[in-house]
Amino acid sequence: xxxxxxxxxxxxxxxxxxxxxxxxxxxxxxxxxxxxxxxxxxxxxxxxxxxxxxxxxxxxxxxxxxxxxxxxxxxxxxxxxxxxxxxxxxxxxxxxxxxxxxxxxxxxxxxxxxxxxxxxxxxxxxxxxxxxxxxxxxxxxxxxxxxxxxxxxxxxxxxxxxxxxxxxxxxxxxxxxxxxxxxxxxxxxxxx
Amino acid sequence: xxxxxxxxxxxxxxxxxxxxxxxxxxxxxxxxxxxxxxxxxxxxxxxxxxxxxxxxxxxxxxxxxxxxxxxxxxxxxxxxxxxxxxxxxxxxxxxxxxxxxxxxxxxxxxxxxxxxxxxxxxxxxxxxxxxxxxxxxxxxxxxxxxxxxxxxxxxxxxxxxxxxxxxxxxxxxxxxxxxxxxxxxxxxxxxxxxxxxxxxxxxxxxxxxxxxxxxxxxxxxxxxxxxxxxxxxxxxxxxxxxxxxxxxxxxxxxxxxxxxxxxxxxxxxxxxxxxxxxxxxxxxxxxxxxxxxxxxxxxxxxxxxxxxxxxxxxxxxxxxxxxxxxxxxxxxxx
Numbered sequence: 001x002x003x004x005x006x007x008x009x010x011x012x013x014x015x016x017x018x019x020x021x022x023x024x025x026x027x028x029x030x031x032x033x034x035x036x037x038x039x040x041x042x043x044x045x046x047x048x049x050x051x052x053x054x055x056x057x058x059x060x061x062x063x064x065x066x067x068x069x070x071x072x073x074x075x076x077x078x079x080x081x082x083x084x085x086x087x088x089x090x091x092x093x094x095x096x097x098x099x100x101x102x103x104x105x106x107x108x109x110x111x112x113x114x115x116x117x118x119x120x121x122x123x124x125x126x127x128x129x130x131x132x133x134x135x136x137x138x139x140x141x142x143x144x145x146x147x148x149x150x151x152x153x154x155x156x157x158x159x160x161x162x163x164x165x166x167x168x169x170x171x172x173x174x175x176x177x178x179x180x181x182x183x184x185x186x187x188x189x190x191x192x
Numbered sequence: 193x194x195x196x197x198x199x200x201x202x203x204x205x206x207x208x209x210x211x212x213x214x215x216x217x218x219x220x221x222x223x224x225x226x227x228x229x230x231x232x233x234x235x236x237x238x239x240x241x242x243x244x245x246x247x248x249x250x251x252x253x254x255x256x257x258x259x260x261x262x263x264x265x266x267x268x269x270x271x272x273x274x275x276x277x278x279x280x281x282x283x284x285x286x287x288x289x290x291x292x293x294x295x296x297x298x299x300x301x302x303x304x305x306x307x308x309x310x311x312x313x314x315x316x317x318x319x320x321x322x323x324x325x326x327x328x329x330x331x332x333x334x335x336x337x338x339x340x341x342x343x344x345x346x347x348x349x350x351x352x353x354x355x356x357x358x359x360x361x362x363x364x365x366x367x368x369x370x371x372x373x374x375x376x377x378x379x380x381x382x383x384x385x386x387x388x389x390x391x392x393x394x395x396x397x398x399x400x401x402x403x404x405x406x407x408x409x410x411x412x413x414x415x416x417x418x419x420x421x422x423x424x425x426x427x428x429x430x431x432x433x434x435x436x437x438x439x440x441x442x443x444x445x446x447x448x449x450x451x452x453x454x455x456x457x458x459x460x461x462x463x464x465x466x467x468x469x470x471x472x473x474x475x476x477x478x479x480x481x482x483x484x485x486x487x488x489x490x491x492x493x494x495x496x497x498x499x500x501x502x503x504x505x506x507x508x509x510x511x512x513x514x515x516x517x518x519x520x521x522x523x524x525x526x
Binding site for chain 1: 297298300301302303304307309310315318319321322480483484487488489490493495496497499500502503504506507510
């Protein structure tokens with residue numbers, strides 16, 4: 001149990017996907033203008049990451065031992081199609097939820113954070129529960145980074161940003177600063 | 193007889209006597225004893241490093257900042273504070289680069305004074321820590337003569353510094369973390385220990401902070417809540433396992449906690465607006481400092497603690513909005 005908690009905290013804060021591995025930068029840059037959309041994006045991310053972990057575990061346990069050369073392509077295809085199917089189901093079963101979350105799902109599916117999670121999970125030899133903890137931690141970490149970024153961006157809306165730094169440049173500078181601040185956690189929980 | 197003139201303005205109608213320049217310059221003035229103590233312990237190297245960091249900050253502000261921005265003294269504060277967080281033997285060009293980065297990317301990019309998110313001095317230091325990790329963790333202790341340089345201050349830019357035979361030693365926090373050797377609290381209070389320029393004498397920094405708090409140039413709630421959190425957390429951990437965790441006094445007086453809590457965390461721009469927010473902010477910094485010091489890979493966590501909480505300030509401000517006068521329920525103004 002403690003082991004699972006370490007994995008979760010480590011993936012969330014210490015080895016944050018966005019601020020430490022620089023994965024999933026597209027939503028980090030693109031969907032971080034407002035805090036409420038950032039939160040929804042984060043929730044959708046957690047959901048997809050859990051599905052990813054599930055798929056990766058299933059493939060690793062039942063299929064890939066027989067065909068290891070299919071690893072990358074099977075990860076991409078299976079995860080993407082599963083998310084698409086889930087999206088259709090949500091659209092049919094709960095249109096309200098789909099309106100909240102649906103537009104983000106196809107965006108996330110092809111995100112590098114998703115493939116990153118599947119590959120990390122495989123390389124570190126995580127089992128089913130460990131994989132779940134890893135996915136939830138990574139998703140919470142992405143949400144944390146997104147919400148931090150969004151609240152900072154909302155704060156700079158009325159600032160006199162110089163012309164050269166407006167737009168994406170400032171977002172990258174904020175991202176770099178956040179990443180520098182997260183360096184403080186480097187080396188923590190290195191046992192896991 | 194002249195007709196009575198009616199002046200119609202928007203609130204606030206009451207102005208204090210303090211202005212940005214007076215506050216900033218009095219903070220610069222309050223740093224003089226801290227710089228003096230650093231010079232006493234580290235000789236001319238201290239003055240050189242502080243001057244180089246300040247030059248980096250001030251020149252960047254002059255070249256790229258808005259006109260007349262130099263007069264408010266904020267660039268000078270950033271430079272001096274950055275200098276105080278650096279080791280005495282740091283090559284001067286690195287200190288200069290830190291000042292340029294702090295002011296350029298920490299402040300001017302966000303639109304100048306009052307609009308930055310992160311404390312510029314600490315951002316400059318975090319940048320240096322990532323860029324030059326070895327030079328940033330080489331702590332000179334004593335030299336045969338007071339006037340000797342404490343390291344290769346005059347290294348040529350972009351060249352690796354020459355290894356001079358200056359005495360180096362670990363900081364009290366490093367000793368505690370990596371070798372489990374404690375340091376006398378009295379030494380920490382007086383400052384006869386290794387470390388950054390400004391993290392030697394806790395007593396002097398505390399005195400300067402008291403002066404600033406009395407003049408209301410800093411919100412005393414921030415340092416108070418940082419100290420209280422660190423003391424309670426580390427004190428209770430020490431009670432649990434005295435062999436593994438150092439006591440509360442050691443944690444309070446070692447490293448950059450005093451300088452950080454009094455001068456960096458209380459930066460008016462990057463700390464929360466409300467008093468309630470300040471308590472939350474201070475608690476967060478204290479918590480992160482203890483966590484990073486005790487379980488992190490680094491010996492010192494004050495800089496990262498403050499930077500991380502700086503990133504949370506927009507969030508704290510949003511969560512601690514005061515009740516609008518005359519309303520029952522909390523109305524969130526967005």
